[in-house]
Amino acid sequence: xxxxxxxxxxxxxxxxxxxxxxxxxxxxxxxxxxxxxxxxxxxxxxxxxxxxxxxxxxxxxxxxxxxxxxxxxxxxxxxxxxxxxxxxxxxxxxxxxxxxxxxxxxxxxxxxxxxxxxxxxxxxxxxxxxxxxxxxxxxxxxxxxxxxxxxxxxxxxxxxxxxxxxxxxxxxxxxxxxxxxxxxxxxxxxxxxxxxxxxxxxxxxxxxxxxxxxxxxxxxxxxxxxxxxxxxxxxxxxxxxxxxxxxxxxxxxxxxxxxxxxxxxxxxxxxxxxxxxxxxxxxxxxxxxxxxxxxxxxxxxxxxxxxxxxxxxxxx
Amino acid sequence: xxxxxxxxxxxxxxxxxxxxxxxxxxxxxxxxxxxxxxxxxxxxxxxxxxxxxxxxxxxxxxxxxxxxxxxxxxxxxxxxxxxxxxxxxxxxxxxxxxxxxxxxxxxxxxxxxxxxxxxxxxxxxxxxxxxxxxxxxxxxxxxxxxxxxxxxxxxxxxxxxxxxxxxxxxxxxxxxxxxxxxxxxxxxxxxxxxxxxxxxxxxxxxxxxxxxxxxxxxxxxxxxxxxxxxxxxxxxxxxxxxxxxxxxxxxxxxxxxxxxxxxxxxxxxxxxxxxxxxxxxxxxxxxxxxxxxxxxxxxxxxxxxxxxxxxxxx
Numbered sequence: 270x271x272x273x274x275x276x277x278x279x280x281x282x283x284x285x286x287x288x289x290x291x292x293x294x295x296x297x298x299x300x301x302x303x304x305x306x307x308x309x310x311x312x313x314x315x316x317x318x319x320x321x322x323x324x325x326x327x328x329x330x331x332x333x334x335x336x337x338x339x340x341x342x343x344x345x346x347x348x349x350x351x352x353x354x355x356x357x358x359x360x361x362x363x364x365x366x367x368x369x370x371x372x373x374x375x376x377x378x379x380x381x382x383x384x385x386x387x388x389x390x391x392x393x394x395x396x397x398x399x400x401x402x403x404x405x406x407x408x409x410x411x412x413x414x415x416x417x418x419x420x421x422x423x424x425x426x427x428x429x430x431x432x433x434x435x436x437x438x439x440x441x442x443x444x445x446x447x448x449x450x451x452x453x454x455x456x457x458x459x460x461x462x463x464x465x466x467x468x469x470x471x472x473x474x475x476x477x478x479x480x481x482x483x484x485x486x487x488x489x490x491x492x493x494x495x496x497x498x499x500x501x502x503x504x505x506x507x508x509x510x511x512x513x514x515x516x517x518x519x520x521x522x523x524x525x526x527x528x529x530x531x532x533x534x535x536x537x538x539x540x541x542x543x544x545x546x547x548x549x550x551x552x553x554x555x556x557x558x559x560x561x562x563x564x565x566x567x568x569x570x571x572x573x574x575x576x577x578x579x580x581x582x583x584x585x
Numbered sequence: 586x587x588x589x590x591x592x593x594x595x596x597x598x599x600x601x602x603x604x605x606x607x608x609x610x611x612x613x614x615x616x617x618x619x620x621x622x623x624x625x626x627x628x629x630x631x632x633x634x635x636x637x638x639x640x641x642x643x644x645x646x647x648x649x650x651x652x653x654x655x656x657x658x659x660x661x662x663x664x665x666x667x668x669x670x671x672x673x674x675x676x677x678x679x680x681x682x683x684x685x686x687x688x689x690x691x692x693x694x695x696x697x698x699x700x701x702x703x704x705x706x707x708x709x710x711x712x713x714x715x716x717x718x719x720x721x722x723x724x725x726x727x728x729x730x731x732x733x734x735x736x737x738x739x740x741x742x743x744x745x746x747x748x749x750x751x752x753x754x755x756x757x758x759x760x761x762x763x764x765x766x767x768x769x770x771x772x773x774x775x776x777x778x779x780x781x782x783x784x785x786x787x788x789x790x791x792x793x794x795x796x797x798x799x800x801x802x803x804x805x806x807x808x809x810x811x812x813x814x815x816x817x818x819x820x821x822x823x824x825x826x827x828x829x830x831x832x833x834x835x836x837x838x839x840x841x842x843x844x845x846x847x848x849x850x851x852x853x854x855x856x857x858x859x860x861x862x863x864x865x866x867x868x869x870x871x872x873x874x875x876x877x878x879x880x881x882x883x884x885x886x887x888x889x890x891x892x893x894x895x896x897x898x899x
Contacts, residue, residue, distance in 0.1 A: 567736070
């Protein structure tokens with residue numbers, strides 16, 4: 270019963286934070302301030318849903334609670350692609366491809382990367398839980414180095430444009446992006462909805478799932494493709510979120526006290542939105558823009574992830 | 586590689602490193618005592634060579650010491666938070682005393698690196714589930730938390746952009762007069778040789794080391810002090826260079842085993858050769874510009890690291 274009350278308190282708190290974000294110090298200015306804040310809020314909700322869904326689904330598929338797409342280098346690949354595009358086509362890449370073209374290319378690349386990771390992650394050896402994690406971290410480092418190398422070659426003006434992609438921020442969102450990002454996330458949700466019960470079975474592990482009559486290979490591929498789309502959406506909309514997904518997913522498992530995806534998925538999305546809201550509120554009103562959402566989230570989630578790996582036996 | 590192969594390779598790389606550069610320098614010019622050629626040599630090329638060799642040797646030896654202290658093959662300053670801590674120290678010294686010069690930066694970088702390494706070793710010692718893969722994972726996480734702290738600190742003071750620029754390892758700024766702090770590495774390497782046997786014993790664990798008559802705590806502290814001095818000196822003079830300390834000792838250990846007193850010369854020469862090779866590559870890749878060694882080493886060293894992990898998983 271207390272669990273239900275806790276959930277109620279959680280949702281009320283979330284709504285209160287959203288209201289505070291919209292109205293605090295706004296002077297009820299419905300012409301500029303509140304529409305701007307609504308756009309930011311929409312970006313947070315879409316980004317939060319994308320981060321929450323992709324992290325939890327990826328963890329279930331990998332059977333590993335310390336992995337997320339971000340840690341496995343998905344976001345690093347996205348940033349490398351963006352810097353390569355700017356290098357090869359110049360700023361005109363933004364015009365030439367348009368939002369849609371750029372996004373289509375990104376999604377295709379993410380899908381390809383997903384397939385490559387898939388081969389590695391789900392090879393027969395699942396003995397050591399830390400192994401894919403170490404590979405992911407090192408891969409992220411290496412891809413980051415190549416991105417920096419490409420950045421050396423692009424001109425300072427173009428570099429400034431690229432920098433915009435590389436930091437988590439809600440300040441550059443516009444309604445056009447929000448609309449099609451929201452549309453894509455909605456499409457992914459609709460497409461993934463029938464797989465919800467299958468996810469619970471997949472969480473039991475490959476052998477169990479197969480013996481229960483699930484076409485493991487087909488489902489994993491399909492869901493990984495959805496994850497790739499979600500990561501592309503969240504990275505292009507709000508920037509790389511690094512360790513946030515791990516934090517969100519594990520908090521969701523703890524709060525739901527259950528592994529059922531019907532419970533954990535919405536909770537994870539809500540927690541991610543709540544984190545974005547809290548960080549943005551802190552940046553605007555506590556730190557007075559002397560820090561960024563990305564830095565705050567990295568600091569908190571990184572420290573928490575460190576603590577999590579120290580108690581590794583509990584989650585392994 | 587045969588016993589003579591590594592020294593020969595090292596000598597060849599030294600010669601190439603001296604002759605590659607925008608300002609053409611041929612051995613013929615030196616032989617005819619051209620003033621311009623000699624100036625280029627003594628003011629820029631020789632200091633650069635010295636800095637390259639010293640950092641290469643220092644970082645490789647550092648890696649080997651850390652690996653014996655932590656008893657894990659995959660640790661080195663970049664995977665134990667040491668590099669990030671040194672960066673944080675420099676950042677703080679720059680904002681606290683901007684005119685402080687290299688000595689202040691060195692002192693703070695050294696202090697931060699030492700404290701961070703001691704904390705890391707304490708964390709690892711308390712770890713309930715010790716496995717080869719987890720130890721570097723925790724180090725990388727620890728490093729990224731320290732890095733986020735540094736970002737937080739730098740962003741509030743508008744230093745973020747410059748921090749990203751000058752903390753990337755880069756030898757192109759090395760000229761006579763601004764690199765001398767790197768010579769601090771020489772006594773460190775000397776001390777490493779002196780205590781090589783003890784570090785080998787340290788690698789067998791605290792019980793074994795204590796029963797063989799070595800003060801475990803004192804040796805661990807000494808080892809970390811040596812490591813921190815090297816890391817601080819290189820970060821202050823040239824910036825962060827990852828993975829040297831990881832790749833070289835592992836490759837040497839694959840061939841020659843773990844007896845430090847025997848393998849240290851190979852580790853030192855190997856480190857110097859790897860750094861030299863990456864620097865030359867960086868100088869040629871987009872000639873006449875330069876790619877900072879932080880990037881070439883990050884790419885090449887990182888790929889080698891990945892190979893080592895995959896190999897260990899088999």
